[in-house]
Amino acid sequence: xxxxxxxxxxxxxxxxxxxxxxxxxxxxxxxxxxxxxxxxxxxxxxxxxxxxxxxxxxxxxxxxxxxxxxxxxxxxxxxxxxxxxxxxxxxxxxxxxxxxxxxxxxxxxxxxxxxxxxxxxxxxxxxxxxxxxxxxxxxxxxxxxxxxxxxxxxxxxxxxxxxxxxxxxxxxxxxxxxxxxxxxxxxxxxxxxxxxxxxxx
Amino acid sequence: xxxxxxxxxxxxxxxxxxxxxxxxxxxxxxxxxxxxxxxxxxxxxxxxxxxxxxxxxxxxxxxxxxxxxxxxxxxxxxxxxxxxxxxxxxxxxxxxxxxxxxxxxxxxxxxxxxxxxxxxxxxxxxxxxxxxxxxxxxxxxxxxxxxxxxxxxxxxxxxxxxxxxxxxxxxxxxxxxxxxxxxxxxxxxxxxxxxxxxxxx
Numbered sequence: 170x171x172x173x174x175x176x177x178x179x180x181x182x183x184x185x186x187x188x189x190x191x192x193x194x195x196x197x198x199x200x201x202x203x204x205x206x207x208x209x210x211x212x213x214x215x216x217x218x219x220x221x222x223x224x225x226x227x228x229x230x231x232x233x234x235x236x237x238x239x240x241x242x243x244x245x246x247x248x249x250x251x252x253x254x255x256x257x258x259x260x261x262x263x264x265x266x267x268x269x270x271x272x273x274x275x276x277x278x279x280x281x282x283x284x285x286x287x288x289x290x291x292x293x294x295x296x297x298x299x300x301x302x303x304x305x306x307x308x309x310x311x312x313x314x315x316x317x318x319x320x321x322x323x324x325x326x327x328x329x330x331x332x333x334x335x336x337x338x339x340x341x342x343x344x345x346x347x348x349x350x351x352x353x354x355x356x357x358x359x360x361x362x363x364x365x366x367x368x369x370x
Numbered sequence: 371x372x373x374x375x376x377x378x379x380x381x382x383x384x385x386x387x388x389x390x391x392x393x394x395x396x397x398x399x400x401x402x403x404x405x406x407x408x409x410x411x412x413x414x415x416x417x418x419x420x421x422x423x424x425x426x427x428x429x430x431x432x433x434x435x436x437x438x439x440x441x442x443x444x445x446x447x448x449x450x451x452x453x454x455x456x457x458x459x460x461x462x463x464x465x466x467x468x469x470x471x472x473x474x475x476x477x478x479x480x481x482x483x484x485x486x487x488x489x490x491x492x493x494x495x496x497x498x499x500x501x502x503x504x505x506x507x508x509x510x511x512x513x514x515x516x517x518x519x520x521x522x523x524x525x526x527x528x529x530x531x532x533x534x535x536x537x538x539x540x541x542x543x544x545x546x547x548x549x550x551x552x553x554x555x556x557x558x559x560x561x562x563x564x565x566x567x568x569x570x571x
Contacts (some may be wrong), residue, residue: 191558191569199550201396201406208402208409209569212435216568234413241446241453242439253444296568329569346554346563349400355549357392362547367417367497368392368410368530 191329191346192321196304196337199295199351206299206331207235213329214242214252218296219288223282224259225334226302227275231261233370256295265303290324301305304334307341314338392530392547393522397505397538401554407532408436408502414530415443415453419497419501422490424483425460426535427503428476429453431463434571459486480512491525498530506533515539 193199193209195202210220223237224232243255258264260282263272267281283306285303289295303352306312321330342348364370375449394410396403424438425433439460444456459465461483464473468482486506490496507513519541522531533542543549565571 175536189558189563189566191566192570194555195402196555197553199410200548201402201550201552203408205402205406205552206409207412208405208407208436211408211551212571215438218568221396227413232382235409237416238412238443238453242442245442245446252439263540307488327462331564341402343556345556347401347569349402350553350555350559351400351402351406352398352551352553353549354395354397354543354551355546357390357547362390363532365390367414368394368548 189346190324190326192325192333192344193329194337194345194348195331195333195351196335196342196343196348197350197352198335199353200356202333202335203235203301205233205349205351206301206333207232207239209331210239210255210297210299212314213241214246214255215298216253216296220253220255220297220299221267221286221295222255222257222299222301223286223303224257224261224301225279225282225306227261227278231370232301233237234367253296254344258282263354276311279306279309282306283312283317287320290320290328290355291327295328297331300330301333302334303332304337304341308334308336312361314340317341318344374415374445383488389528390547391525391528394530394532394544395543395546395549396532396534396536397536397543397549398551398553399461399536400554402552402555403534403536404436404502406550406552407534408433410532411440411456411498411500411541414498415440416455417454417497419454420495421454421500422487422496422497423456423500423502424456424487424504424558425458425462425502426480426483426507427477428462432571433502434527435568454497459483476510477512480507480510483507484513484518488521491529494527494529496529499531501531501533502565503535503540504533505542508539509535509537515541517547518542 239255247253307314441457447453508515
C-alpha cells in the first residue's frame with residue numbers, strides 16, 4: 170500500500186515537489202528487478218511520458234514479452250494519442266543506430282549505448298529511461314560509476330531513470346532516490362524445474 | 371540475467387515441463403511487489419494469455435496507470451488479435467459483478483472477490499491471475515490461508531497465480547513456486563518528499 174506524505178520540501182510549490190527527477194535502482198539476486206521497471210513504466214506510459222528502454226545485456230531473445238507489449242502501447246499512442254511513445258534500444262541487436270559497430274566488443278557497445286543515453290538526456294528526449302541490466306556495465310568496468318553519476322546529476326528537466334541489475338555498486342545506491350533489493354526466497358530453478366513461457370520470458 | 375536449467379522432472383516431456391502452473395509470491399516492505407506483477411503480466415499478454423487482475427484493497431485511484439495501460443492492451447487484443455484479453459476487477463469499485471453489496475464490509479467484499487476467483491479458476495477462465503494486495507486479506511483474517519491453498523492446489527490446467535503484499539503468511543511462501551522479497555534500501559518518502567505522478571501512481 171502506497172501513501173503520499175504531507176510534507177513537501179521548503180520553498181517548493183506542490184507542483185514542483187511532484188516534478189522531481191528520480192533515480193531508481195532495482196538490485197539483488199531475486200526476480201522482479203527488470204519486471205518491476207517495466208511495470209513502473211506502465212504508469213509513465215499512462216501519464217503520456219516518452220519512455221526510452223536501453224537493454225545493456227547482449228541478447229536478442231530476452232524481454233520479448235515486454236518489448237512486444239510496449240510496441241503495442243507505442244502503436245496505441247501513435248494511432249490514438251493515448252499514453253506515450255516508447256523507444257526500445259537493445260545492445261543485443263547491435264543498437265539499431267550503430268549499424269557498423271563490432272557487436273563482439275561489449276565494452277565499446279556499452280559505451281556506445283551510454284553515449285546515446287547521454288545524448289538523449291541532454292536533448293530531454295524521454296521522461297523515463299529504463300537502463301536494463303546496467304549494473305553489469307558498471308561491474309565489468311565498461312563504464313565508470315562516477316562518470317555516470319556526474320552525467321545524471323547534470324541532467325536537465327524532470328527525466329526519471331530506472332536502472333536494474335544484480336550487484337549494483339553502492340555509490341549508485343547511495344545516489345538513488347529509491348532503491349529496492351529483490352531477494353530470492355524461493356525459486357523453482359533451484360529444484361531444477363524448467364522456465365515457463367509467459368512467466369520467465 | 372535469467373537462464374533456463376537443462377534438467378526437467380522425470381517422466382515429463384519438455385512441453386509438459388514448460389506448462390507447470392506457478393504460484394508466485396511478491397512480499398516485503400519495499401517497492402515493486404505489485405509493479406513486478408504487472409510487469410510479469412506483460413509477458414503473459416504477449417503469449418496471448420487471458421489475464422485476470424483482482425485488486426484486494428479498496429481504493430478507486432490506485433494502479434490507475436497500470437489499469438489504463440492494460441485496458442489499452444486488452445483493446446489491442448480485441449481489435450487485432452495480438453496479445454491476450456485482460457479483465458480488471460477492483461474491490462474499491464465494489465466488484466463490478468456485485469452491484470448491490472455493502473462496500474464498507476471489507477471481510478464480505480474480500481470473500482466475494484475470492485469466490486469470484488474460485489469460480490473463474492474452476493472454469494479455467496484465465497491463464498494468469500494477479501491477486502493484488504492479497505496478503506492483507508489473509509493478514510486481516512478475512513480469508514483463511516489453508517482454505518486458499520486447498521483451492522489453489524486443486525485448480526485445474528495451467529493457471530498461474532501471482533499474489534502480492536507485505537507480510538505474506540509463511541504458509542503461502544512455503545506453498546509458492548517462486549517467492550521474492552522486495553526490501554527497501556532507500557525511499558524518498560523517508561525524507562518527507564512527495565510522490566511523483568508516473569512513478570508512484
